[in-house]
Amino acid sequence: MKAGKVAVITRTKNRNVLLRRAIESVLNQSFEDWIMVIVNDGGEKEGVCALVDEYRHKFNDKVVLIHNEDSIGMEAASNKGIKSVNSKYVVIHDDDDSWDSEFLLRTVEILDSTPHESFKGCVTYSTRVIESINGNSVQIKYKEPYNTWLEGISLYRMAAGNVFPPISFIFHRSVFDEIGYYREDLPVLGDWDFHLRFMEKYDIFLIKECLANYHHRLDTHVGEYSNSVIGGHEKHIFFDTKLRNELLRKDLENNKIGLGFLVNMGKSFELIHAQISPIETIANKVKRNPTLKRIAKFFLRSR
Template identity: 35%
Template sequence: MNGSAMTSGARVTIVTRTKNRPIFLARALDDIFAQTFQDFELVIVNDGGNPADVDHLISQRSEAERSRVTTLHHAESAGMEGASNAGLKAGSGEFVVIHDDDDFWAPEFLARTVAYLDDPAHAAESGVMVRTEIVIEELVDGAIEPIRREIFWADMRQITLADMLKINRAVPISFLYRRNLHDHVGYYNENLPVVGDWEFHLRVLSHSRVGFLDGEPLAFWSQRPQSDGHHSNSIFAKVAEHAQYDALVRDDYLRDQAAQGGLGTMLYLTRVLSEQEELIVAQQRRLDESAAKLDHILERLEALSQTVVVRTSVGEFLKKPMLLMRKLLRRG
């Protein structure tokens, strides 16, 4: 690993993880230096990618901007969480945030989140997450083209451990937090190739509350379902791994709880949940059977209606000669 030193003293440390994606890193640099809040330092962690691409982009920034950047070049990839930890430990800001190379912010993201945590009313909160928008993108002839947008968890109004236990409700780009949080909950788990941010969020929310800034989106999560290779998202490229490590994280936490309090409560709750699943399956089976019967009845009714139409048509056809004969007889 090698890198350049930075001048300490900034209030916010921004960590940008990147690997062979200069087109996205260029946008990220523009985004970061366009923030209305400028009291930050930037640590770029080039996690096993080509150093020349990163160094070239940094060399194009102004001297004032370059003085606030530290670059860490990993000869080999340390993984997403290893890259996060390396970047965090290289900085010294009171607040920290992970800004991946392909995501971006509204210009006032840092100003709004720092102001929130500076407010004495939020002194007990370890960090703040913001309303986030998913931006579906494609790479077309070397350019980033937005396809559509949608709000991430549009129904979310607060950040709770109860919700986070079900599924990850936040992404790194949306979360600014106090550096001293790592003194209490540790750093990111480098044994997790995926879902590391979710597992970190679980530890954070087990320790303290996290605020939420609602309203217009301040963070934008870039997704590229059709991309592969370096330009892909792990959420699409590593679907199986996400499911695998989601299950392993849950199992690790269950194991820890079992070691502390035994299996009694978990065995009871597991049986209750199993009975509920059996009821749901039985209900679904009854619904399927009812639907099949209804389909059969509708098919018979449709067949019957077609028969009635045919019979009526034949009857009308047979009546016509009789009516004609009657008219002729009356004339005679």
């Protein structure tokens, strides 16, 4: 069984244009002690094999290619890839995402040196990249900060909703022994469920730098090149509700306040914040604009 300090798990299916970028993202890392596992989940084999062979001389035997005859789903594919190699750390590198060249170096340094035993994972800020597919090329439309408002990774905030994408999260492989692997019965939100179970027991260090790129194709809602969070929006809503209900029922069955209470209270606060946020935005604009500020003061004095 092949091994590396970091197991980089990439699931793919008939998306070779994006898979090429993912491969280059890993090969371009300044940190070199990794093993990349590409799980072709029921997709066409020839193109994936040709792509891996093209980079074979750069991989230096640090790649494992797994072909599933039929698709077994994202989380099952992740689990299969993780179990196929040995490593100290694990990170899920989706085939459409990418890294800054220093991502692995910076995150591994943190995990290797942290004196706090409760910290078993590390997350970086992400950049959201809006792009489109044009034939065999990817066109970048614009970029924006994704989660740079985070000051830390708290269980309470995670309960409201996922605050980071898998591409930005590296963690100790040993946690699987305690919390289990990714839930294979979840077609979406398997990462959020895993993050919740992770944070029930452990903490996550935050590097406040955008070292991971979270790519979205807003104009592709169906087909192989769509994002699950966009193309599968209704499915996300369905399983979001299902997960929250499931966790709350566990609390009720055990007559306790636990994760079920947290995820549902967190959702309530998220909905309230969504309603308040436009008002906050307008108020901030007024504060920054001298003319609007004077007008607001005039009306307040005249009341």
